[in-house]
Amino acid sequence: MKRTVPLLITFIVGAVLILAEFVPHEPFGNFGEDFSLYFDIIAVFAFLLGGGNLIRVHVTKVQRKKKDWPFSIVTLVGFLGMLAAGLLKIGNPDGIQGDVAKLGSLFNDLYMFIFTPLQASMFALLAFFVGSASYRAFRAKNLDATILLVAAFVILLGRTPFGLWLTSGLEGSLSFLQIPNLANWIMGVPNLAGQRAIMIGIALGVISMSLRLILGVERTYLGQDNE
Amino acid sequence: MELLRSRIIIGITLLSMVLMFGSALAQDADKRDVLDSTAVRVGTFKKPVNLPIPAQLDVVEDSEGDAGSSITVSWLPSPDDGAGKNNVIEYQILRSESQDGEYVIVGSASRGMTQFQDATTTDGVTYFYYVRTISKDGGANSQISAGIQSSPQWFNTKDLDTFIIGLIICAAVIYFIYHAQKGKKFFLRQIAGLEAVDEAIGRATEMGRSILFIPGINDMDDVQTVAGITILGRVAKTIAEYDTKINMPVSRSIVMTTARETIKQAYVAAGRPDAYSDDMVHYLTDEQFGYVAAVDGIMVREKPATCFYLGAFFAESLIMAETGNSIGAIQIAGTAMPAQLPFFVAACDYTLIGEELFAASAYLSGEPKQLGSLKGQDVGKIIAMIVILGLCGLYTVASISDSVSLLDFADKIKGLFSAS
Amino acid sequence: MAARNIAGYVVLALIVIAFAISVVLKGLLLTVGAFLTLFIFSFLYKDNPYYKFAEHLFVGVSAAYWMCMGFWGTMVPNLFGKLYPPMVGGVLPALKDNPAEFHMVIPLILGIMLLMRLSSKAGWISKWALAFIVGTTAGLNLVRYLRSDFIQQINNTALSLYVTGATGFDLGATVSNIVIFIGVMCGLIYFFFSKEHKGAFGVGARTGIIVLMVTFGASFGYTVMARISLLVGRMQFLFGDWLGMIR
């Protein structure tokens, strides 16, 4: 029961959605639509689940006074504060009927001046790591890595004016060797070919994995309990 | 019992697909009748002074293979389109529910276009259409079409090609899974990096240091995470035998439960269930950067001898691979995220590229159904290669011999392999 | 230890003073944004309490953000609003008179099942919802990947290996098409699993891996570009919006 029902659900939902791709007539066309709608709503429940997990983990940390527990309070305050501002639409110019992220509402302010700088700065840290990785980790260890680094070099140079300055002497029939042109060629030709081969391979992988999931051959996602 | 059920499922799937195919053919025949009886072809108009020569209505019909609510209007372009003094600006499509009723604009198409899909119709209502050709001097109308209704179809005939190709690939996968389950052995090539797995674990054992295993940051509904966990099963078997330490921080709670069960099974199979501990796998946080920061800390403090990164990775791939490199660990990575592959290839010792990750999981799991489906995927690749080879050949010959009929033929074949 | 504590308090005091000055000059919101940015960047020096503060705040705020957006954007109009329209009348008057759609009970039940994962006893029932999610993804993915990433990519690769333009034979385009053709074919050969990479097949696979390496090089270059852009954006915020030093 604990395994059969989920397998059956996966099979029916998957098969109906595939049918819906080819049968536009009711009820199949509508099934496709309805299931997508259900999926969207369940996705929101997944956010709730994430929130629930978060509260559980951090409350436990505070209760047991684990390492760095005061910071868990920061997490909880941030979470509950943002949640209240959003759910109750505090300070919304249009009251409870207004758009949740209306300009001037507390929710929007928190978003603009807490969420945005935090998220953007986190990603900006990566620029520094790219720097240190290029100094310490990216080595021309073998032929493959060397080709990779040379291609990366041409692209990087081609996206700056220096590439043009370096090779502007190559004119006429040799102009295709100018670094910006070379960079565009790499993007449009070998890069495209490689991406396409990867894409076709992954598509086949996804197709066969989806088929195995629908047919219940692959069931790792259900875990191994109650075997 | 198990086998019987999968056979029934396979049977039902194949049967339903055959039925759909049949209905598609029937639908196609139907379609042709409709086209002949309701399609409208209209004669030329006299050209008024200063106005553009109007476009002629070509075919007005119910849009093919949809859920209704749509009529397709197509026309032959005005001779003034793209040439002549009265250069056409656009075409407007007008509609009414009675032949001499009031016509309203339902849409427009830029010059050069010859088709418009009116997706705002109600099924069962009769509509009349005409096309107005607009130039800077004004508009000229085509003749009015005959009455037409939209209706839903039972099969999307436009997708017949997708359907058949999908059927072949799915059938190949099912066929090979079935035969693999019956015990047939298939050849599978070596995958670079896989041989290194045991060596890497051995090295960690000798040095008395731990192994770090990262299954990506997506949940169990991502195919790549599933592949990572399958590989974990094989890795866990070896560490259970060698008694190597493993540390596996994860960012999803379901991944945590699944990984714990997987490692536990390996220890039970090795006959040392008491050596297993739940602490081997621990949940950190769902948040991407919080997770990376914590993993980074673990790496610097514990200095694992070997790091595995197998699953779905995003921006964090770079940070992990760089830190791993700086502590001198052997790194084995694998992901189907094309944007992250370069960093792994440049900074790790071995990298499983894209589909190789899935292949590796099949390879290491040794499960026949997994190996069989790999063979089925190869059938897909053969189809792709043959079609590409054939089409490129046709186009090349057509281009060298400058033959228009050959080019048309090639275009027709190419049209069979088209997404829309 | 004591000296370190004192140094810590001095830093804290300096930050508080700078924060206060900034609030007076630039307003509270901009100051908060700027200081949080600096806290995150402080990680580059070393892990420290200010970074930890910012990181933990981020975890909480982002979780709540997604929940609020999902609640007001999807849950209210598309679940409650469809299930029992009068219920959301106070918030979305526009939907009040719509007919109820009772089949929307299904996602509600599945959603609640998903939440059962929080319970250790009834956790197994969340797998029903997971099964629905997996089934939907599998069903949608199968046809979509087949169509766009398989069939259409084959279609896109149908090229003439001898290109003539207005002025006759076009060498550049011909070479490009041949490289694409060989690249895709050899890439596929590389991903071929049920045949040994030996002989001519091995040469193909080797060519394939070289094409893949060029591809990765291109991705690499573009990723570096992207990361730098984000940093530039942050620096524009710090030096432009906050400190007013740009332009």
Next chain:
Amino acid sequence: MNGNGEQKSLVERLQFIDRRIIFLFIAVAVVLPLLFGATLKEETTPIVQELFDFIEHLPPDSRVLLSFDYGPTTAPEIQPMADAIVRHCAERDTRLYMMAIWATGHNLTGSTIEETLKPEFPGYVYGEDYINLGYKAGNQGLIRLLFDDFKRMYSTDANGTAIDEFPMMQQIKNLKNFDLIVSFGGGFPGIKEWVLYAGDPGNIPVGGGCTAVSAPLLYPYYPNQLVGILGGAKGAAEYENALITKYPAYGKKWMGGMSLMMSQAVSHVVIMLFILFGNALYFILRAQRKLETGGGE
């Protein structure tokens, strides 16, 4: 380690240099050009020009769907694209339907309207010429749904007004009613999903602006499945260049993408030097080790 043990060689010390020094280099390379406010001359590449030309040739009142599928993290790259394309569409008098499949995109839709569309095009009327539809959850599932029935998900606009009250929504039944879909995509879901779930099945023109990270992955879709792609800050700068060339009234001061390019160029050079230098150290060390172990392995 070095054979002599006690004293590390200069090369070794350089190779294991404190990474904070590297970080400092990057920071300086980014900040200095910003402070000097230097800009670079751009040239528009075909892949960008084609999207520009497509929009340029849209008849007035064409229906353009703009999907804001990015967040604040990628805004430095993508916001200039959104601004440039909104300006261009408004110049062409097209109708703008703005939505988001990223929760974070919703706020950015709002700020694009408030900061670009409203001040620069006061003639644009809400509900007639443009509309903000807001965010819905569901990723690719949402697109799938809109493909069949637009108003099922979007029964109201972002402000909660019933969708049928807007004149510009009356012609919209599903995604096929749009003349062009533009996704400003910061990742997943983004442009690729719009191609997979809308462009390909419905034969609807799709174009987009994306981060430089995802640009190489989208090239295989161009030109058959994508009208054009703006990749990263460079793509934005190129589109701005095309816009200025056609509509010189836009001075460079409006252009967010172009202002990034100088810092970008200098940082690229610094990173390339790092790679060269790091590899040089690596090869020197390797040669030294070979000498010490008596050469050959």
